[in-house]
Amino acid sequence: MTAIQRKFRKFLVHNILHADDTPNRIALGVAVGLFIGLTPTVGFQMMIALAVATVLRVNKLACIPMVWITNILTAGPIYYACFWLGSMLLGSEATDLGAATVDRLLSVPTDVAVSAPEGLSRFADWGYWKDQALWVMRLGSELWVGCLVVGTVVGAISYVLVRTLVTRLREGRKHKIAARQRRRAKRFARRMTRSAST
Secondary structure (H helix, E strand, C coil): CCHHHHHHHHHHHHHHHCCCCCHHHHHHHHHHHHHHHCCCCCCCHHHHHHHHHHHHCCCHHHHHHHHHHCCCCCHHHHHHHHHHHHHHHHCCHHHHCCHHHHHHHHCCCCCCCCCHHHHHHHHHCHHHHHHHHHHHHHCCHHHHHHHHHHHHHHHHHHHHHHHHHHHHHHHHHHHHHHHHHHHHHHHHHHHHHHHHHC
């Protein structure tokens, strides 16, 4: 197991599954984060997730990191698959995903990309966000339909899995605590019996 996998597992188990919240709010947070992370709203995902988590009163700690499902390594394959699915569902002729379609899907206009020297100051510029929004809208209905379908399915499955997992983890912890208390009570009773017999 690599260091990255260990860190991810530790983050998942300790920060999300053991979050101090109800299983329902934790599971909803994960589901909302994954749904938003699978939409083609790159550049806006964190803000959208924070706003939705606040409005729906779901666990933000579980929601926000889930949008990272689409990152520099995974965005291409995920959006490619979603575009293909959307094309199939809409009966579009773009299902063959030719070179022009892939270029339209994956290319970021130069006016949208943020160069390294500009740093974070570009994010405060309204023009940057306007260009981002125009780029997202240019991606087409096929991508949006595919992403919404995949996001809904993944969100629903993750809600059920996370809620079940959190509930079972908490029940297991209760059983361990109860068993520990029974062992302590037995040891205390044995000590009391010994002291009474002497």
